[in-house]
Amino acid sequence: MWVSVLGVRVSGDHFNLTRYGGLIMEKWPNNRAWLLVLPVFVIVAFSAIIPLMTVINYSVQDIFGPGQSVFVGTEWFGQMLGNERLHDALWRQFLFSGLVLLIEMPLGILIALAMPKKGWGVPASLVTIALPLLIPWNTIGTIWIIFTRPDIGLFGYGMNKLLGIPFDHTATSLDAWITVMLMEVWHWTPLVALLAYAGLRAIPEAYYQAARIDGASAWSTFLYIQLPKMRGVLTIAFLLRFMDSFLIYAEPFVLTGGGPGNATTFLSIYLVKIALLQFDLGPGGAFSLIYFVIVLLFSFIFYQALQRVGKGGTV
Amino acid sequence: MARIELNEVAHSYLPRAKKDSDWALKRIHTVWEDGTACALLGPSGCGKTTLLNIISGLLMPSKGRVLYDGRDVTPLRPEKRNIAQVFQFPVLYDTMTVYNNLAFPLRNRGIGESEVRDRVLEIADILDLTDFLGKRAAGLAADAKQKISLGRGLVRSDVAAILFDEPLTVIDPQLKWHLRRKLKEIHEQLKLTFIYVTHDQVEALTFADQVAVMYEGEMVQIGSPEDLFENPQHRFVGYFIGSPGMNFLECTLDGNVAQVNGAGIVLDDETAARGREAKGTLEIGIRPMYLEVHGESAKNRIEAKVRMVEDLGSYRIVTLRVAGKTLKASLQENEAVPEKRAWLTFPPAQTRLYADGWLVK
Numbered sequence: 001m002w003v004s005v006l007g008v009r010v011s012g013d014h015f016n017l018t019r020y021g022g023l024i025m026e027k028w029p030n031n032r033a034w035l036l037v038l039p040v041f042v043i044v045a046f047s048a049i050i051p052l053m054t055v056i057n058y059s060v061q062d063i064f065g066p067g068q069s070v071f072v073g074t075e076w077f078g079q080m081l082g083n084e085r086l087h088d089a090l091w092r093q094f095l096f097s098g099l100v101l102l103i104e105m106p107l108g109i110l111i112a113l114a115m116p117k118k119g120w121g122v123p124a125s126l127v128t129i130a131l132p133l134l135i136p137w138n139t140i141g142t143i144w145i146i147f148t149r150p151d152i153g154l155f156g157y158g159m160n161k162l163l164g165i166p167f168d169h170t171a172t173s174l175d176a177w178i179t180v181m182l183m184e185v186w187h188w189t190p191l192v193a194l195l196a197y198a199g200l201r202a203i204p205e206a207y208y209q210a211a212r213i214d215g216a217s218a219w220s221t222f223l224y225i226q227l228p229k230m231r232g233v234l235t236i237a238f239l240l241r242f243m244d245s246f247l248i249y250a251e252p253f254v255l256t257g258g259g260p261g262n263a264t265t266f267l268s269i270y271l272v273k274i275a276l277l278q279f280d281l282g283p284g285g286a287f288s289l290i291y292f293v294i295v296l297l298f299s300f301i302f303y304q305a306l307q308r309v310g311k312g313g314t315v
Numbered sequence: 316m317a318r319i320e321l322n323e324v325a326h327s328y329l330p331r332a333k334k335d336s337d338w339a340l341k342r343i344h345t346v347w348e349d350g351t352a353c354a355l356l357g358p359s360g361c362g363k364t365t366l367l368n369i370i371s372g373l374l375m376p377s378k379g380r381v382l383y384d385g386r387d388v389t390p391l392r393p394e395k396r397n398i399a400q401v402f403q404f405p406v407l408y409d410t411m412t413v414y415n416n417l418a419f420p421l422r423n424r425g426i427g428e429s430e431v432r433d434r435v436l437e438i439a440d441i442l443d444l445t446d447f448l449g450k451r452a453a454g455l456a457a458d459a460k461q462k463i464s465l466g467r468g469l470v471r472s473d474v475a476a477i478l479f480d481e482p483l484t485v486i487d488p489q490l491k492w493h494l495r496r497k498l499k500e501i502h503e504q505l506k507l508t509f510i511y512v513t514h515d516q517v518e519a520l521t522f523a524d525q526v527a528v529m530y531e532g533e534m535v536q537i538g539s540p541e542d543l544f545e546n547p548q549h550r551f552v553g554y555f556i557g558s559p560g561m562n563f564l565e566c567t568l569d570g571n572v573a574q575v576n577g578a579g580i581v582l583d584d585e586t587a588a589r590g591r592e593a594k595g596t597l598e599i600g601i602r603p604m605y606l607e608v609h610g611e612s613a614k615n616r617i618e619a620k621v622r623m624v625e626d627l628g629s630y631r632i633v634t635l636r637v638a639g640k641t642l643k644a645s646l647q648e649n650e651a652v653p654e655k656r657a658w659l660t661f662p663p664a665q666t667r668l669y670a671d672g673w674l675v676k
Binding site: 204206207209210212213214215216217220224225228229 | 368371373392393394398399400402403404406408409410411419420423424464467468
């Protein structure tokens with residue numbers, strides 16, 4: 001017998017495990033059990049549902065000031081969906097997230113493979129690699145502003161003065177993109193590397209021993225043992241990196257402020273411009289919801305696809 | 316096909332072994348003839364797996380040489396030795412089908428697809444895996460997975476020996492028996508050398524023609540299952556093989572009589588003569604099934620108190636106290652068990668004498 005609790009199917013057997021003198025007790029419905037989900041409901045309400053409702057509320061109104069608002073239906077959604085600058089920011093965002101995944105996933109795996117497996121090198125490399133993850137995001141933007149300054153920054157000075165290659169992220173779009181990408185890769189590849197390392201360490205020694213006896217090359221060992229065994233952690237790494245890079249705000253905002261021009265205006269930067277700088281709460285709300293749906297949709301698609309990679313298909 | 320020879324092999328996991336206990340393997344010097352099924356039996360931590368890894372080449376011994384058919388293979392890596400190993404839990408290439416799993420070792424060695432196909436089909440047939448060939452290995456039951464691990468060893472036509480490292484650990488009890496019989500069949504069919512590591516004496520004794528009992532990094536005895544049961548060379552073998560294990564009583568020799576806290580046990584002349592020459596602490600050992608338990612006193616019988624009787628269905632185990640020592644005797648169903656007091660006889664033909672743990676010779 002199956003009952004549905006908040007969409008989760010729970011077998012009825014869980015309720016009637018108790019036996020008295022060989023008599024299996026009948027299951028009876030006890031609606032007070034619903035009270036047990038109350039704490040979760042309250043937390044989720046405050047953390048997600050109420051803020052989301054607020055945004056939905058904004059998105060269907062034109063707000064002039066306190067107490068002055070008009071219901072406009074889906075007008076803001078229509079306007080936002082047709083907004084050229086939003087389209088540009090969206091494509092920029094896809095390009096950014098695509099590059100991030102393309103660079104960080106293989107690089108993170110490579111770093112994990114190269115990390116030592118025992119001895120003092122393990123804690124040393126773990127701490128060194130984790131360092132960028134410990135720095136506050138705003139600080140990271142600041143670090144890279146200084147690092148790439150042509151006059152005093154190590155990288156900027158090196159490029160301009162020592163190598164003679166003009167490089168200024170405040171002046172050219174390409175340089176701004178290169179800097180943002182470098183910063184992002186430096187900041188977040190460690191996460192992928194740490195997850196991949198954890199996955200690698202969890203592979204029992206017998207797999208490697210079997211591979212040696214089977215005469216497998218290093219590449220085959222990677223392809224048929226390490227990669228499949230890392231599937232779980234890499235799925236998490238992929239989704240985290242996709243979501244985080246798609247929602248990125250603080251570091252590029254501090255570094256480039258979305259410029260030069262709109263070259264590095266990603267979705268979140270554009271959203272903040274609309275909602276907070278121009279104080280257009282209605283369009284901002286509609287934009288937020290569209291943004292949210294896109295992230296949700298892509299995370300879902302990626303998750304499904306990555307699950308299938310490991311289970312379906314033939315090799 | 317290979318005759319495997321271990322020449323003065325010793326191993327320590329420490330770079331500089333000083334004490335005796337630093338050695339995982341102390342000194343192993345033995346030969347396994349081609350086509351034998353041998354078991355390495357011993358408790359956890361006795362060095363069985365270390366020895367197996369040395370034979371397969373996963374581990375380089377600190378000392379000594381490993382020879383296959385007289386050829387020194389000590390420096391060779393595992394893939395260069397014609398040997399296969401089955402591990403404690405099934406090791407599979409999860410993303411591959413059963414067919415590709417079986418073909419993997421052959422493809423890695425650059426063998427042509429048509430030959431690969433012939434070999435895989437042949438081995439799948441032997442292992443009853445034909446129906447699963449197209450399936451992904453990851454979804455199969457533990458026994459099928461373990462058969463695939465074995466199959467990856469068997470497909471190689473050059474394979475000389477297969478090493479098993481407690482391969483039935485993760486298998487359900489009913490299937491264990493089935494799989495063990497399958498292993499025996501394969502052994503008879505292919506006449507390969509099988510070396511089988513286990514800590515389960517039933518597994519070892521039923522599987523192997525020859526059992527090597529290991530204890531603290533040493534091979535204390537190598538012999539047939541009967542030999543290990545009848546003539547344990549070391550008190551550990553007596554204790555480890557048989558359920559319950561052999562009884563041991565510390566004693567002193569007085570002519571032909573072994574004195575145990577005032578109780579005298581008559582030994583046969585030969586044993587007693589050898590015992591008088593032996594040095595160290597003497598003990599007599601007797602299997603519970605050979606200890607005779609009587610209801611009344613007679614000449615050469617020793618009085619004992621009956622402490623406990625356990626009925627195990629086809630036989631009973633009687634726990635007895637003799638001169639401050641505990642002994643176990645196993646009696647057949649039809650034999651009477653005396654209450655409270657009993658008188659024991661130690662048949663001289665089955666009573667062994669040990670000096671410092673080793674059988675006196």
